[in-house]
Amino acid sequence: MDKMGSSENAYVGGIFNMMGARPGEAFRYDGAVMADMIWYSLTLTTTYESIEKLILPPPLKVDRNLPPEVRVMYFVNRNCRAFDGQLTPYQGLMFMANAEHRGQQGSAGWEYVDALHGDKSDMDIMGPWSVYFGMLKKMANINFLPVSAKEFEVTVDRRGSRLLTMRLRVGDEMSADAVAQINQANVNGTFTVREIPDPSYSGFVDRAICWTPTNENQVLRAWQADGGFIEFGGIPGDPLNEMPVLGVAGGLCYQTDTGKRIFTAMEVVEELPRDVSVLHP
Numbered sequence: 030m031d032k033m034g035s036s037e038n039a040y041v042g043g044i045f046n047m048m049g050a051r052p053g054e055a056f057r058y059d060g061a062v063m064a065d066m067i068w069y070s071l072t073l074t075t076t077y078e079s080i081e082k083l084i085l086p087p088p089l090k091v092d093r094n095l096p097p098e099v100r101v102m103y104f105v106n107r108n109c110r111a112f113d114g115q116l117t118p119y120q121g122l123m124f125m126a127n128a129e130h131r132g133q134q135g136s137a138g139w140e141y142v143d144a145l146h147g148d149k150s151d152m153d154i155m156g157p158w159s160v161y162f163g164m165l166k167k168m169a170n171i172n173f174l175p176v177s178a179k180e181f182e183v184t185v186d187r188r189g190s191r192l193l194t195m196r197l198r199v200g201d202e203m204s205a206d207a208v209a210q211i212n213q214a215n216v217n218g219t220f221t222v223r224e225i226p227d228p229s230y231s232g233f234v235d236r237a238i239c240w241t242p243t244n245e246n247q248v249l250r251a252w253q254a255d256g257g258f259i260e261f262g263g264i265p266g267d268p269l270n271e272m273p274v275l276g277v278a279g280g281l282c283y284q285t286d287t288g289k290r291i292f293t294a295m296e297v298v299e300e301l302p303r304d305v306s307v308l309h310p
Contacts, residue, residue, distance in 0.1 A: 039115070047154050048161075049113030056289045058114035063106050063287035069181060070102040071197055071257040072279030079272040084126045085137050086165065086222040088301070089238065092129035099138075099272070100125045100279070101195060101259060103173065103183040107145060111154055118145045119152035120171055122185050122193065128220050130238060130298065137220040139165035141185050141192075162295070163221030163239050167267075180256065190264045198256035199282045211248050211283070219243040220298075233303035241295040246285050254280030 045051050056062070075098070080091045084099055091097065102123045109117045125138035144151045149168065159166040170186040179200070185193040203211075218240050225235040257277040263270035 039113070041113075044157070047157050049111065049115055049154070055112040056114075056293060058110060060110070061108075061286045061288055062110055062292065063285075064108040066104055066106050066108075066285045066287065068102050068104045068281075068283050068285065069183065069197060069199075069254070070100060070279070070281045070283070071195060071254075071259060071277055072098050072100050073259050073274050074098055074276035074278075075272050075274065080126045083269065083272050084124050084139070085128055086139070086163075089128045089130060089137050089220055089222060092127040092134055094129070095127045098126065098279075100136075101193075103171075103195065105145065105173075111158070117152055117154055119143065119155070120145050120173070121166075122169070122171055122183065122195075125219075130220060133240070133298070135217045135220045135240060136243070137222075139167070141169035141171060141187075142166045143169055143171040160223070160225065162241075162292070163223030163237075187267055188264055191262045192264070192267055192269050193262070194258070194260045196256065196258040197254045197280050197282075200253035200255065203251040203253060208248055208251050211251060211281075215244050215246070215248075217244055221295075222301075224301075227303075232305050236301040236303050237297045238299045238301060239295055240298045241291055243291055245290060246287055249284045249286065251281060251283040254282050256280070 041049055041051060074096065077091050077093055077097045080097055080099060085091060102125070104123065105120050107118045109119060111117045119142050121140045121142045123138060123140035125136045128135055128137040142152060142155050155166045172184045174182045176182050180196065180198040183195040184191060221239045221241065223235060223237050223239055224233060227234045257280045259274055259277055261269040261272060
């Protein structure tokens with residue numbers, strides 16, 4: 030396989046068709062998994078209860094030693110090469126909140142995903158990726174609209190309903206020292222919860238809390254941002270309107286690279302009970 034991830038026989042059969050590579054065959058290409066990602070981020074203040082209900086996958090709990098904040102991040106991942114090295118461009122809207130598990134601090138959340146060029150089959154890998162990684166990825170219609178030279182509006186729609194409207198204004202580029210401080214403050218990784226049902230759908234064959242070193246992601250460049258605004262809507266299955274917006278701050282635009290270790294160094298930190306009686310006594 031060459032540097033671009035091409036192969037003489039790129040076809041992979043069975044359930045791994047969408048992944049493009051079977052276990053033992055992934056990440057055999059040079060460079061980052063996700064190069065030059067661009068992020069537009071705001072931080073909203075809400076309640077601990079709504080974070081645990083709407084953002085964190087159970088059984089993870091919010092870190093109540095920190096403010097009840099959710100980071101809402103629109104991103105463009107145009108250079109995603111995933112497992113087999115083939116381009117899988119997509120965009121997303123991610124929610125992340127502070128979590129704590131057995132004394133270990135980290136973040137956890139989920140994201141809406143959409144194609145970059147209108148064809149959602151470009152990113153059908155997101156279904157099996159969600160299961161493998163343990164992070165929910167729900168398809169949505171995401172639009173990014175410039176409303177002035179430096180102000181942008183992001184909207185997320187599902188099933189004919191507007192679920193999110195977010196606006197922010199990008200300012201001056203930050204200094205190298207300021208970017209270094211951002212990277213130094215990024216000390217915790219990300220928790221996920223992987224749950225795979227058994228053949229009868231009456232229990233689990235795999236249920237675990239996982240951790241991955243996303244703190245190794247480096248911000249390459251960053252820009253100040255302000256003028257933040259977030260408004261939620263809701264439908265059954267996506268009741269975001271139940272999360273109160275008590276304040277919006279922490280605007281930032283930044284660029285990152287994501288290396289292979291974010292995926293290859295992922296580890297199980299706790300095996301969870303697989304008997305459903307534990308969930309529904």
